[in-house]
Amino acid sequence: xxxVRCQDHPPRNTNYAIAVKPVGxxxxxxxxxxxxxxxxxxxxxxxxxxxxDEYQAGKRVFGLWxxxxxxxxxxxxxxxxxxxxxxxxxxEEAESTSGLQSQSSIDRY
Numbered sequence: 001x002x003x004v005r006c007q008d009h010p011p012r013n014t015n016y017a018i019a020v021k022p023v024g025x026x027x028x029x030x031x032x033x034x035x036x037x038x039x040x041x042x043x044x045x046x047x048x049x050x051x052x053d054e055y056q057a058g059k060r061v062f063g064l065w066x067x068x069x070x071x072x073x074x075x076x077x078x079x080x081x082x083x084x085x086x087x088x089x090x091x092e093e094a095e096s097t098s099g100l101q102s103q104s105s106i107d108r109y
Contacts, residue, residue, distance in 0.1 A: 001065040002051060002076065006032035006041035017052035019044040019083040022076055030076060045078050 003011050004022075009032050022028045022045055032043040047055055051062055055078070066073025 002048070002062040003046045003065050004030050004033050004043035004076070005046060006034075006039075006043050008032075008041065009034040009036070009039075011046050015048055016046040017049040018055070019046045020055065020078045021045070021081040021083060023079050025079065025081070044083050045076055 003016070005011055005019075010019075022030045022043075025044075026042055028042055030043045030045070032039060032041045045062065045064075047062065051059075054062075060079075061075055061077050063071070064074045064076055
């Protein structure tokens with residue numbers, strides 16, 4: 001299932017294929033789900049490879065992962081905007097030139 005994280009807290013699990021912006025971004029109600037006190041950053045929606053395939057086929061509503069459930073905790077509608085510069089899972093690249101995190105800092109999560 002999809003997960004919501006900000007650019008400073010990418011998913012710890014590297015199985016996610018891409019990140020897309022939720023509808024209304026940056027004026028979205030979706031916030032980073034990382035358990036950090038007082039952390040209130042808006043988030044991107046990270047999709048698993050099978051969700052990425054569905055996204056490419058036109059699907060725009062995805063279930064969000066819930067820590068205590070085998071079913072989705074909520075659903076989110078995403079836009080057509082893919083987050084640029086997040087090619088950790090699609091290409092080998094040592095440093096991002098888009099102003100996002102470097103590859104080595106993403107690998108620590």
